[in-house]
Amino acid sequence: MSEIAIIGGTGLTRLGSLEIARREVIHTPYGEPSGPVTHGHLFGRDVAFIPRHGPGHTIPPHQVNYRANLWALQHIGVSRVIAVAAVGGIGDEMFPARLVIPDQIIDYTWSRAHTFYEGNLKQVTHVDFTEPYSPDLRQAMIQACIAVGIDAVGHGTYGATQGPRLESTAEINRLARDGCDLVGMTGMPEAGLARELGLSYATCAVVANWAAGRGEGEITMDEVGRNLDAGMRDVARMLEALMPR
Numbered sequence: 001m002s003e004i005a006i007i008g009g010t011g012l013t014r015l016g017s018l019e020i021a022r023r024e025v026i027h028t029p030y031g032e033p034s035g036p037v038t039h040g041h042l043f044g045r046d047v048a049f050i051p052r053h054g055p056g057h058t059i060p061p062h063q064v065n066y067r068a069n070l071w072a073l074q075h076i077g078v079s080r081v082i083a084v085a086a087v088g089g090i091g092d093e094m095f096p097a098r099l100v101i102p103d104q105i106i107d108y109t110w111s112r113a114h115t116f117y118e119g120n121l122k123q124v125t126h127v128d129f130t131e132p133y134s135p136d137l138r139q140a141m142i143q144a145c146i147a148v149g150i151d152a153v154g155h156g157t158y159g160a161t162q163g164p165r166l167e168s169t170a171e172i173n174r175l176a177r178d179g180c181d182l183v184g185m186t187g188m189p190e191a192g193l194a195r196e197l198g199l200s201y202a203t204c205a206v207v208a209n210w211a212a213g214r215g216e217g218e219i220t221m222d223e224v225g226r227n228l229d230a231g232m233r234d235v236a237r238m239l240e241a242l243m244p245r
């Protein structure tokens, strides 16, 4: 049983260092997850891996079945979830290819299935979300970065947008006024659903590009690809340091 899981985002559809033991297809009361859960060993430790956008990167952010992914991970005994996610950088220190461990999130998404608490309820439930990410898991990731000399940012507010299009400059300016340092399309409802299930959840964001209007000219998929390649090498090093031998 793996108690730690990694949800891979854009740029991380497979974990190169994962020694694959088996793949498990899980059907959930909420429909199908993004793909089979891969069980394996990462630097000697049992982990489960699921690619958020599907094994072939075909599921856009607004169509990811977040409920099924998280339900499936809990079903196989996972208690801690590391979410890897590509983001745009808004604040000056959030430059491309940098890793960021955010500590807050604002939800701008709409019409996504965002809760397990609906339908035939015995009572209405409101989960606490004051600290949207697990402080322990965040600290572990920050310490792992320090241990291997990765210059990560250990804080920041993630603005979760609907996508799949990127934002306008005015939308990014509004996010900045709201206090967002990063922008991404998958942070919610994932973080909220993890909390509803009582999972420890934290995000390792990889800055793929300057957010709209913060860099020069248009955002190109070329620059996104290059920055994600560089950032994912650091994610692999961070994960290696995080896994106790």
Ligand code: HPA
Pocket: 086, 087, 088, 089, 161, 166, 167, 183, 184, 185, 208, 209, 210, 211, 212
């Ligand atoms: N905006 C939203 N999501 C993203 C971006 C962005 O600029 N870059 C990578 N994911």
